[in-house]
Amino acid sequence: MSRIDPFDVAIVGAGIAGTALGAHLARRGLSVCVLEAEPQPGYHATGRSAAFWLESYGGAAVLPLSRASRDFLDQPPANFSARGFLRPRGAIHLARGGGEDAFAALPAEATTEPLDPDRLAALIPGLRPEWRHGVAEPSCREIDVAGLHQAYRASLVRAGGRIECNAELVAARQAGGGWAIRLADGRELRAARLINAAGAWADRVAERCGLAPLGMAPKRRTMVQLRVAGIEARRLPLVSAIDGSFYFRGEGAHSVWLSPHDEVDSPPCDAAPEELAVATAIDRLEAVVDWTIEAVERKWAGLRTFAPDRVPVIGADPDCPSFFWYAGQGGTGIQTQPAAAALARALFLGEPPAGIAAGIDPAPFAPSRLR
């Protein structure tokens, strides 16, 4: 049975979470090995997102992470990336006549401005007249997710870290003050500490390590790319129903990305879109705009994984200090990543949150709240 060298840290999962935290720790001089079950990193949630940064999204506990990440995403340090990862998009929260009271649920801290019906109609061509109420969130941006994930992987590798693909952790036990980890192909690995960044599989990984789960729930979300006629879609903002029934945004000259904003409980798996969800999404779009839909160009689904209180889980397991949770990133794991990873680094190293995570209270994220 072949062995891999002992590491200071083994990280399970090479999505955006595992690679970002791995890059931070490798840059601090720790030897890091990121284990990824799939043949390539980013195959699951990270490769399937809607790719937007929206300050009001994700709830009050997440907002400080989103906000603190914004400047890094826009203008990252030169030693991380020569270019930024954000592009202008803008967002509009939309309501039918009578539904406008729901705008009160937008977090007061987010920068929003009301739109009158004429302005709304100008921004969303073909908008049906019953959708009369809109609130703009101009700071919304599109994120180059693939570019960001690649930059974290490059940063990790430059700092001497390693990413092992086709490396599924199937079991791990505490041994000799660290972890003895067994992979699906029979290889073994030793690491002083273990980080669980396994996305939808976070609870399963904990159980494979002999620890109790925290109740992490993967939920399927469907996305559809439609070709539409008669409008210039490229500049369409992110348009999101305030009642949570859909969102869509421009993608290319004649295409839009659309989601029915579904959230269906799922076991951890290679999520696939269901026809009913695709049909529901199209029905809802047709009730909002009068566009001609020419084709479904692409459809996909991914799992957004939530703790029971929908707040990310960042910190050491209360029953096992050498096992660190970095999971439950829900629907905001891309837009929060720079600050969340900086916070996770501080907690992992036992330091006060610094840099872009300075001032962020780690308490709401503690795994102990869930046991």
Ligand SMILES: Cc1cc2nc3c(=O)[nH]c(=O)nc-3n(C[C@H](O)[C@H](O)[C@H](O)COP(=O)(O)OP(=O)(O)OC[C@H]3O[C@@H](n4cnc5c(N)ncnc54)[C@H](O)[C@@H]3O)c2cc1C
């Ligand atoms: C449809 C959709 C739209 C979204 N839109 C946005 C958005 O607009 N903005 C935003 O900020 N966020 C968005 N998100 C959320 C974002 O994509 C996630 O929060 C983020 O990608 C989570 O990253 P992760 O690294 O935790 O998980 P993942 O990317 O799923 O990575 C976890 C990895 O762990 C690996 N793994 C699991 N078990 C093992 C094991 N035993 N051994 C080895 N490896 C293992 C998996 O193979 C996987 O690659 C969206 C998500 C979806 C699904």
